[in-house]
Amino acid sequence: MTPFDDAVRAAVGAVVDPELRRPLAELDMVRDVAVHDGVARVAIDLTIVGCPAADRIESDVRTAAASVPGITAVDVLVGVMTPAQRAALTERLRGGRPARQMPFGPDSLTRVIAVTSGKGGVGKSTLTANLAVALAARGAAVGLIDADVHGFSIPALLGLVGPDGLPPQPTRIDELMLPPVAYGVKTISIGMFLPRDAAAPGAVAWRGPMLHRTVQQFLTDVYFGDLDVLLLDMPPGTGDVAISVGQFLPHAEVLVVTTPQTAASDVAVRSGLVARQTGQRVIGVVENMAAMTLPDGTVLDLFGSGGGRAVAQALSADGHTVPLLGTVPLSPALRVGGDAGVPVVLGAPGDPAAAAITALADGILSQGRGLAGRSLPFSPA
Incomplete structure (x- = not known):
């Protein structure tokens, strides 16, 4: 090895x-480097044949x-890892954790937050997508699971749609799946696995x-890497997925979304109560579609008022106060951003809804996650 070789x-x-x-280098993808007369020949091994990131x-x-001083030309040879190399890579990515073992257990440093609602149509998915992007914009490493299997909408809300109108499929490295990334948020959804027929999406x-x-x-099976926050966009109600998530993640935190309307807030309480029965902790309530102020100063409270506070009060019990963490007003910009796949927190940050969601993200980050009941990666001297 020459100094040139080492530098390249x-x-x-x-x-x-x-x-x-x-x-x-950490992934052992650099196979060989040699420099002769200013020409650098670099051989790299991609993880799989047809790697979608190959060109980049x-x-x-x-x-x-x-960029190395003295290099006048570069030749890049692209190969593919052997099965043994891929197996070693996936084991390293899992950090020694056995295959198909969940990395988000009680000892994980990742905060897991399930965003729930009692009924559909309250804007839960739109709120979750924007909250994820707002958290990522503040420097947090964020993952997002679209657990609303029957009514998945997260890919479209985050603009994860290809020219064919369909969400991109995750790259697979043996048994691991790499989630597509949008606005810094690693995202997985059942919509990424359905038949690739835009005319008849499954x-x-x-x-x-x-x-x-x-x-x-x-x-x-999805490789999220090291996350600060993992959000789950839950289906409405208290059915199979809510029960499964309660079994897999009894330590998860829960954020309940409602509208101000009594018909929504009464049902929203039930989703919080079911989550609590599995051991999960309700960290707060968000009232969506709250009153908006029109250009002439008129206040339009299309769905009434007070639903969010009523849910928070109903879920406060046994000395544990559940706060109303945010009130997000009705917003045309929020709807337009969702349809366009550009979250309002980035596309129109000055919009009142964007400001409310950004404040919600700040509030969640300021809470942190408690260390009670967790094993820490060190021992007393």
Whole structure:
């Protein structure tokens, strides 16, 4: 090895895989580096044949090698890992954790927050998508599971739609799936696995066992890496998925979404009560579709008022106060952003709804997660 070889290897090794979000050197993807008369020849191994990030990785490697002083030309040779290399990589990504073991157990440093509602149509998914993006914009590492299997909408809300109008499929490395990333949020949804026919997108008509297995796979087989927060967009109500999530994640925190309307708030209380029965903790309530102020100063309270506070009060019991964490007003910009796949917290940050969701993200980050009952990765001297 020459100093040139070492410099180029260091530069190329620092290139980050856009899907795994780790440097190539850490992933053992740099096979060989040799420099002769200013020409750098770099050999890299991609994880799989047809890797969707291949062009970007090759371009980034070429740019990194060319940035080394004295390098006048770069040749990049692209290969593919052997099965043994892939097996070693997936084991390393799991951090020694056995295959199909969930990484979000009680000892995990990741905060798991299930966003629930008693009924559909309260804007829960739109709120969840924007909350995820707002958290990521504040520097948090965020994952998002679209657990609303029958009514999935997260890919469209985050703009995860290809030219064919369908969500991108996750890259698979053996038994691991790499979630697509939108606005810094690693996202998985059943919509990414349905038949690739834009003219007849598949509907999901599954019962309990299939729903249970889907939730389990999202939690065990998807490689999210190190996360600060994992959000779950839950289906409305208290059915199979809510029960499964309660079994898999009894330590999860729960955020209840309602509208001001009594018909929604009364039902929203039930979702919080069921979550509490599994051991989950309700951290707060968000009132969506609250009163909005029109340009002439008139206040339009289309769905009434007070529903969010009523839910918070109903869920406060046994000395545990459940706060009303946010009130998000009706907003045309929020709807437009959802249809366009551009979250309002980024597309129109000055909108009152965006400001309310951003404040909600700040409030959640300021809470942190308690250490009670968790094993810490050190021992007293």
